[in-house]
Amino acid sequence: MAHAVELYDTTLRDGTQAENFNLSVEDKIRITVALDKLGIDYIEGGWPGSNPMSVEYFNKMQSIKLNHAKLAAFGSTRHLKNSPEDDPNLQALIAAKTPAITIFGKSWDIHVHEALRIELEDNLRIIRETLAYLRPRVDHLFYDAEHFFDGFKHNEEYALLTLESAIEGGAETLVLCDTNGGTLPHELSPIIHRVQHYFADKDIKVTLGIHAHNDSESAVANSLLAVADAKVNQVQGTINGFGERCGNANLTSIIPALVFKLGMECEVRKHIDRLYSTSRYVNELANLPHNRYQPYVGESAFAHKGGIHVSAVKHNPLTYEHIQPDRVGNIRRILISDQSGRSNILHKAKQWNLKLSPDDPVLPTIIAKLKELENLGYQYEGAEASFELLMRKALGLKRNYFEFESFRVMNHKYRMDKPPLTEATIRLFVGGREVHTAAMGDGPVNALDTAIRKALTRFYPCLEKMELADYKVRVLSGEKGTEARVRVLVESRDEQCTWGTVGVSVNIIEASWQALVDSINYKLLKDLDP
Template identity: 45%
Template sequence: MTDTAPTRPFELYDATLRDGMQGEGMSLSADEKLRVATKLDELGVHLIEAGFPASNPKEQELFGLLAGETWTNAQIAAFGMTRRRDVRAEDDPALRILADCFCAVTTIVGKTWGLHLEKVVRVDREENLRLIADSVAFLRGEGKRVIYDAEHFFDAWRDDEAYALRCLRAAVEAGADTLTLCDTNGSSLPLQVHDAVARVVAELGAHARVAIHAHDDAGCGVANSLLAVQAGATQVQGTTNGIGERTGNANLTTITADLELKMGIRSLPDGGLARLTETSLFVDELLNRTPRASQPYVGRNAFAHKGGLHIAGIRNDARTFEHVDPEAVGNSREVLVSELAGKGTVVEKAAAAGVEVDDAQAARIIERVKELEHRGYHFEAADASFELLMRRETGAYEPLFTLESWRVIVEQRAGGQVETEATIKIWIGDERFVRTAEGNGPVHALDGALRAAIAQVHPHLADIELADFRVRILDSTKGTDAVTRVIIDATDGRETWGSIGVSGNVIAASWEALVDSLARSEQPGRRGVAAGGAAAGA
């Protein structure tokens, strides 16, 4: 395998705003797209593909917003396609829009694969070459940097190498600055990509930049992109977190870290890589997606350690079980608590929570964790409940209240409306509190009643928000008699913590998790730290 070192400055090309939006459920307003573009510019990507300027009113609004911004690191690329057949390039309305757009960079896609020429656009091979050349030449003549995306390139390469090269050569001779080799169907394997890119670089690399645009249908999007770089590509296209149609695009988040930390190719400005996790989470948040915990580099579990031997190893030298420093990509190390944990894990978790634990207490806590996880608890996702467990075992726990009783009434009326009412009776010191609240679900009602009862004594709890509520049936074979696990995520606006409840009754499990989510904030050393909203919906 002969590799060609990059001879041009390396470029990252983010297509989240266009290609990424083709994924199921992906939708952003023009204002939200502007926020993503701003975040990508702060990260340091070189090119941001915004879409076709006039494909719909939202895109028109977006390009108006983008034109009014000042960009520090990125250039905005407008996207389109080669001219229609039987229409001159200068008369093609779509190409004219690209020419008149404020963007100095235009990306146009054209056909390369004979199958598409026969079945989709229905033009012969010579006419297709003219479509490519005319479109590139027109935009180049309008002063644009032209990136030519050779659609289905690798399928075309396997079908007819000579014609695939002729398509690229037509674009180069007409003035294309960059040739993007697209694995549009995501069908290619890494060595196939490497060998094809190496040939293109050898044939045309002296005249144009070679880029890779991979999809992940065969699970090789990242690998294909990296092998293309090894073969001489100097631009990688992809999307943040790999979002996109079908199984997604090549994950540019992973690729960016791999390039710098594994291949020694700097693709971001100084300090940029440390913003990778922040940027990944920002995009998921705007898209209302749950971040993938197992995502390389930026996922919550990317540097999470559970086994006792692993934890002991990273305590001595993090290199024993971590391939890179979490802080290099803006992430952090996480020590998970489970039945596999050792005393060192407990001691470390206790220290972080401000709880003093001796060896005997640590051993007792481990045994208690094993017992509870056998019953269905899952402390990896419930750090608040684990902290309270440690406090109970060491005598450092201060209860919010003493429960007398709680009751939930769910009523469906004839018109289909469902109403929920909760009543709680608790003691705080020598004072008895009885409160009732309505909600749009039992947990919402219980939360409202509990907050009303304790607001005078623990006013800060009124501002803690319940951010997520998850229910899992632990033994579905038992049907409605199965044990239920409930996990609640709560936030004070600065950090998020999880709590857990397990019971054969889903409301009882929810109550347990709810109380732990609030009790954590009122423990010694944590009082008064809160900012947020109100619970809802569960």
């Protein structure tokens, strides 16, 4: 019988060390909530002793309830010159008030001498004393054995002693880290088995985990092998494999393999159909393009282009698909057929209580419109409110709350040492009544947003409770320079919920206007026609 596996996500800490991967505090909170819904067991939120942003994140998370996941704070062993009570990093970990703390320490004797510049015995002592100090102050205490596999190869005896010190200090799980990512799969299992035998010979019960980096393109393979062959109990990784240098073990590849290939028990099994949307959500919030060729969650993972493949898949998908795409929330795409996206659209219609059957003649119209818009650069993973409005329009269910006639945005740079003055003017109609108004703003998008609200709030007071929570711009065709098409993603919120809308144009103001108009329409739909 397959054993249970804990899934530990470190996207918000290790993942953010990736080049060009940046998240605001609010982004980190949104991702935390999404990972909790996915069923991740532990979410590493960051290193509270390293920067003010991490401190702010942990402070805000204290008022947010997670349904399943436990939040973990990350930090290092104490400084040799500090007692645990006086070590600022340890005190920051305790102040984060998380149910779990993960401490990393040195396993490689070279790092002890060259990085910490202390004696080997001193390193064993700070590992043991750090964990012993934290043990009564936290529910779950994990130890990340940094550079363990390299340290084991260089000095096996000492690497094992560092693990024993962690156990003596009270570590609940020993996580073996391939920090440089250079360990190959055939090396991994013998080393983990040696660790297990070492503690078995001492009659010490240990729980092991794996934390692999991808510098040899082996992180996923190493993680799966650690579970399947060496029976480790915890797997650490990041969504989409983000991480320093070449990245970390990719949980979007590991999770479905654990569930569908190895039959492992984990909470994510209950929610694994969220995997595709979670993967894309993280990319959208990080403002990074999706890797269409990514296994399981990429757009091309279940795409079939032509010839014998298409014919075979139509008769039996198993001929060219190793799992059913909807099991991870993805869809099959027959690139030369209008079947692409049909099941996904029907699923969304059901979710939004829209009457749409598989034989409805409107369905091909929606599919064709969706394809047309996707070719222009629209993406709806982070903008489902726009997609719902699109479907309602096709079904004749979209009410016109207002009608835009025109808008104008002006930037006036009157002094080089001062920010420009920005003014937006709009003209629209509500129930046949013309409204012509203007507003100033901090930039063109803010001015346009303010002018729209100024015009409509008198008719729809509920808009006063709506605010723009996030705004992101992505250049879709960088080779065209300033002529490139851009996609604008807007996230709005009110007292009840948040929703995303999208706009695409070669003009960033027009793209922003599209997203803003959709956002207001969705708010009015939600409040006036629930």
